[in-house]
Each structure stands twice: as structure tokens, then as C-alpha cells.
Amino acid sequence: MDRIENLIRGLDPVRAEDKSVVEPVVLAASDPLHSAETTAVPVIGGVLATADDDSGVFSDDRPVVVPFRRRRTLAVVLAGAAAAAVVAGAVVVSGNLGAESPLPAGTTDPVASEEPTGPAQTPAPSETPSAEPTTDPTTEPTTDPTTEPTTEPTTEPTLASDVGCRPEDIDRVGPRSDGTIGVRDDWTFTSENFAVIGCTDEWMSMDLSDDGYQAIGADGGNAWFHLAKRVDGQWIAADPYYAILRWRFTLDDPAGRAPQEVMDQQFIDAGIPVELRTELVGEGPDASELWRGMEDEAMGLSYELPTNWGIVEAGQGGVNLADNSGTVVTNLQRSAESGIGGACSEEPVPWRELRSVPVSIDTPSGPVDARFVLRIFEGASVKAATGLVLATDPTSGEACMLYNVISQPTVGLLSLSNAFQLSPYEQGDGMTFTSVAEAEGYAQSAEFDQLAYIAESIVITG
């Protein structure tokens, strides 16, 4: 058991209580927002059925969450219990807290808090011009309230501040048909088309539904989050902050930035506080959502690949994996038969690993411990190669050639490397760095991390 596993297991209340007696499993009933009832969970094929976290209700039609041998008591509580649990030193397991919430915690609920009144631009009753205003609010007006004022007010009535976050309160400011800049009367926001997904005191973000997009008759694709800013109490939608590209357009950044970085730059360019990013548009895709599963029947394995990477035919066998610029980064190849051979006669050269990431290769016979490494030969220049090796392989030594491959009966011959063979004497294989420091920089790069994840994802299927 490793350190992380040990620490997390140590917090397990079931283990802590050393309960050997099987407990009934209790899960909350259907709607977690409105129900605290508990129901027994049926046993299905030796495992227990669990909540269908995609449907919004618990049901029996999704597989497993708690194995039969580890029955535990689960109490499902309302979302508001999370904070209390923290105070109590409890462990909270939550589902999508905040990220997808249309109303992040601590912000104003546009529905609950809004006043059931007409448009916000309607002057409040207190601002209605009165023939004889009085300073005593309890005093009845001395004139008939239905009487039209005989004089025009000398100043514009002050508009009431918009309350909460309602799309209906937004004025779209921009170029009008007459060429002037102002409130566009050809543009209306409705809650039917625009769903509020974020709401703060100063900012409101909305998601335009596809149906709403069709209804509006806009062109260019439904590609944006729509934002409004509260100015002098009124919601205004104006450039440059009105339209922010949705998350899906941040996934394949030519500069290699993470989606969150791309979104932050949009916020900066639009003058929206970056710290409100999560509140307004959510956390964005996490790293696992930027990967896709790959199956290769010929090699008898499956693996994960970044969504913006591709596969290129490899002349030497297997497949070449190319990054979003089309540059081949590594080669993946496998044969079911293990065994490598070959020799070199040059003088051995010292080599060592600059970075090593423990991974496991799943096989039908069980996991095989391995490492994804960056190995270097040090000389006038630094020759280096990434590779997948067994956990028991040496981490340094002297050699005239290195095989960057796993050769093992249950795995077969498996290589994920940019140099199946790396020689300090050959040119064109692996990578060449001008210094160890430069090689260390690569070892800490996002590309190396991605390669390590690819290595970790490999499952031998046949």
C-alpha cells in the first residue's frame, strides 16, 4: 500500500470502526434537493446499484458504486450540509458543486430574490411626481393620487435598480439601425431563451439555448456565453464583454494553453474580473475531459490520447502519436511476443534517468509496475529519449545503447518512446539537448506529463 492509498484508507470511517458486520446500505431517495428520505439499495450481481448521476434521480438502472464486500452506510444530505460537515470534521463527497451551478453559492438567486414587479425601468411609486410632496411618509397625500400632476418634473426620474439577475432587465447597447450607439430596440432578452448561469453583484452570465438562438435569428453560430454588467444599477450588455466564447472553443489553443488560461485571457480582454471566472462560466473542462479513448486491435491494447493529438502511420511499426501541430512526439508499438536482441561494440557511456513517473500497465494477468522515463546520455551534447520501462529496470549505468521498451511475458514487447533504441553515437534518434538543464526543462514539460499519462492509460487487451 503506498502513501496516498494509506492516508485515504486511514480516513475511511468503515475501516476506522473496524466493522466486520455487513451494514445495510442506505441512499437518499430521488430528488436530493427536496427529499431526505432514504431507501435501501438493491443488490445486483454481487454489487449494489447506485444513483444515476446523469438523470437527476436515483434509480436502479446504473451499475455499481459500492461493492458487495464493502457495504457501508451512506447518508445523502442536501447540498447545504457540506459546510456543516467541514466544520464537524466530516468528509464530504459532493457532486458537481459549483461548477455547473447556475447560481454559485453566495450569489443572488434571480428567481427567489426578484420582485414580482414589472420592468425595472418603471419608476417606483415613491418617484411619482406629487403635487405637494411631504416629508412625513406617514402623512396621507393631500391631493387625489389619481390626479395628473399639473407640472412636469424638473429632473428625470431616477430608474430603480435592477434586482437580482433577470435577462429581461438587460439593455443591449450597441450600434443601432440608425447608425448611432445606444440601447437596441431590436434586441430583447428573455428568460425563455437566456438561462442565467452565473450571477454576482456586478455581472450576470447567460447561456443562450439552441432554440433561443434560432428564435433570435442570430448568425455566426451559438458559440458564446452572454454577459451583462450592472452599470448604475442597470443591467447593460455591451461590447467587449457581451460575448465570451464557450469552453469548447478553448480546447485546442494553438499556443498550447489550458482552457482555463484561454478563458482567463478572454475575461482580461473583455474587462471582466478573472477571479469571477468560475462563478460566471464554471470551472471548464478538467484534464480528463480533454482526452479520448483509443483502441488498437492489431497491437492488442487500448490507451488514452489528448483530444487534440492525432495518429500518424508509422513506418517502423505501431503508430506515431502527433501533437496538435502535427509534430510526431512518440511512437507506440506492441507485439504479444516479448524478447529483444542486438549488441553494440562502442565504448559504454554513462546514462541516467532525469525524470521517472511510476505507471502500471494493466494486462489480463494483472497490473505490471512500470515507469515512464526520460533517459539521457551525457557527452558533448545530451542525447535523450522518453520511454516506458519496467519498474525493476536500472535507473542509471553505462551503455553503448539503451532499449526503451518493456519486454515481459504478460505485456509482450511494448514501447512508447521517441527512440526504441537510443545510442550516444548515432544521430537522428531521440532528442538532443545542449545541456542537462535544457533536458530537465523538457522533463518537467506539459508534453512529458502528457506522455506519462498516455503510458499510464495503456491496457493490454489481447
Next chain:
Amino acid sequence: MQRIRETVVLASRAGNGARQQAVADALLRLREKEREILLLAYWDDLAVVEIAEVLQCTQSAAKVRLHRARKAFAELLPTALMAEGDV
């Protein structure tokens, strides 16, 4: 499809020490998906193939997610806690 919003609270045993609190804090600070896969692996003792079934993803994806979650968890833990053993 929007996932159900649920919060499951498992009361930990009484008398939590600072170490347990630090571990709990680190778990709480993880993304929900990261926390979920760690608990499936280390509380519920699910193998990767079972985790993949629960999460409805491939084994490869489950492995990568677990790997990432472990890394994220390690980064959130106090150094002193991690120093007692290897990741």
C-alpha cells in the same frame, strides 16, 4: 447531460486528529471527479475495471483519472504528511 447534484456526507470517526483533518481537507479541495475516483479506489476497494464500470469510461480513462487524482491529492497535502512515504 447535467449530472445530479448530490452531497454525500460520511461522518468520520470521532476525535479526528490533525493528520486526518489534513487528509480530509485535501480531499475536500479536490475536484469532485478526483475525489470520487480516489474514494472508489481506496474506500470501496474497486479495481480499475470496476471503477471504469462505475464511471462509465474505459479502463484506460479510469487509470488516467486515478493517476491525475493521486497527483492532485499529493499536491494538496502538507509536505510533512507526504514526506513519510513515497507517492
